[in-house]
Amino acid sequence: MILAKTELDFDAIVIGAGISGLYMLYRLRELGLRVRVFERGTDVGGTWYWNRYPGARFDSESYTYAYSFSQELLDEWDWSEHFASQPETLRYLQHVADKFDLRTDIQFSSEVKSAYYDDASRSWEVQLRDGSKYRSRFLITGIGTLSYPVWPKIEGIESFRGETFHTARWPHTPVEVEGKRVAVIGTGASGVQVIQTICKTVGHLTVFQRRPNWCAPLNNGRIGPDEMEVIRAGYDAMFARCSETRGGFIHTADPRLTFEVAEEERYEFWEELYASRGFGIWQGNFYDTLTDKKANKAISDFIADKIRERVDDPVVAEKLIPKDHGFGTRRVPLETHYFESYNRENVELIDITETPIERITENGILTGEKEMEFDLIIFATGFDAIFGSFDAIDIRGVNRRRLKEQWHEELATFLGIQTRNFPNMFMVMGPHAIQGNNPRNIEYKVEWITRVIKHMTEQGFTRAEVGSDAQEGWHEYVVEQGKDLLMRGVDSWMTGVNRNLEGRERRIIAQYTGSMQTFRRRCKEVEAGGYRELNLK
Ligand code: NAP
Secondary structure, X not given: XXXXXXXXXXXXXXXXXXXXXXXXXXXXXXXXXXXEEEOOOOOOOOHHHHOOOOOOEOOOOHHHHOOOXXXXXXXXXXXXXXXXXXXXXXXXXXXXXXXXXXXXXXXOOOOEEEEEEEOOOOEEEEEEOOOOEEEEEEEEEOOOOOOOEOOXXXXXXXXXXXXXXXXXXXXXXXXXXXXXXXXXXXXXXXHHHHHHHHOOOEOEEXXXXXXXXXXXXXXXOEOOHHHHHHHHHOHHHHHHHHOOOOOOOOOOOEOOOHHHOOHHHHHHHHHHHHHOOOOHHHHOOEOOOOOOHHHHHHHHHHHHHHHHHHOOOHHHHHHHOOOOOOOOOOOOOEEOOHHHHOOOOOEEEEEOOOOOEEEEXXXXXXXXXXXXXXXXXXXXXXXXXXXXXXXXXXXXXXXXOEXXXXXXXXXXXXXXXXXXXXOOEEEOOOOOOOOOOHHHHHHHHHHHHHHHHHHHHHHOOOOOOOOHHHHHHHHHHHHHOOOOOHHHXXXXXXXXXXXXXXXXXXXXXXXXXXXXXXXXXXHHHHHHOOOHHHOOO
């Protein structure tokens, strides 16, 4: 029997109190719904709560990454840097939680173990690790794309007697690195930020690199009170600009093609991008940079020369230049003196494709050449992206269909927000939804989901499940979109590949690569059509 609102513990359960979950709670509470957020951590912040490794910071401009929904919040919050550090971002999210009194509906230290849908009662039963169970009409996931850390399978990890930390599970108490012998495994965006930061204070740093990434300068800077006022005065225009770009960033591709532009002018443009803040060199480059092999090779050569200029030892420089993929075809880590780190006496680069790690020992790391002793090993080895945070919860839909099985057979969703067989479940950061500058897109998706739930509540509907035609249509569109992108031919978390995990050797269409405008247009069509695709009942 369909359970009445009064027979449910909550109208909506939200998993996660990060950027998605906080805003979802704010909006649903505005509708007058009874909402409970379950959060595994002891505080709000999600990504910015967990990733507190040295050097963690935004690499999208702070002011473009913040919430835009509250003028009061925009008016009162000052950013101290163009790319804020993790502690500042966490303080910001804590401020948001306090300002809007969100904590009263968030249950911390509460990890969701399972979520089962029951069609008879049209409700979800959510069970926490402590065994407690709660029933609600709607289940909303705010569990992120990159939130389930992966430790590499290296023999002997447990035998190491020093300290080991994963960047995404960094302790809350200070970790002393001063003067220590430290190893970092992994050179993605997290590894790059750690390496360039701790190299200044550690005794000796050994970087174990499997594949280098194309890194480009962050060009961060402080924001003084006057500049903050200018930024504040420009918020409307800036958010409007973000909503016009492909991914929600302030940077947008230059309409010119690489070789349309005379050589001298082309290099001037690249120099300008290399010297300017943020993702411009990736997102604001010539139109064909990420689709045309020849154009991509040209910018890759430009960046490679920069690396050669910045790294003193030519052998080390060559090791830091990617040879297996072109610039921008994997996520570009933005750096601050990263390459110069390798000019320091106390920093050593080990290319593990040449000198493989054989095992971790009691004292350190044994390579084919020697045993190296360490006090601390840092794993910057990334995440079980896209799937990991969902797989960690036993989510079952109609007829106890497991989400994990369904997605491992074929990853398909509708707008990344719903997936067939899982009625009344909405995902803020689901696969095949627009991503890019996440907060911009999170705000949009949260507001869209809120309107679906509002409509259902007002019209007395208790069930929403995307139909197979709508899901297939979106899936085909996602597959078709971005088929020309060079990134599709490259192994990375963005193509679903993770060499540390079984069954993730094959590239898949893991992300929506179309534009934000197309994504939003489709969302608007669905709304204008009264959510026919969701088969409201
Ligand atoms: P990642 O990009 O997946 O990088 C993981 C690194 O670990 C790679 O260099 C990988 O090498 C290496 N690795 C994995 N397993 C290994 C093994 N068994 N042996 C040796 N090396 C191994 O992860 P991430 O750096 O944490 O970044 C993930 C994403 O999070 C980024 O792309 C970005 O979207 C986001 N992020 C954002 C920020 C920011 O906004 N500021 C900061 C950090 C992260 P291979 O390349 O050879 O696989």
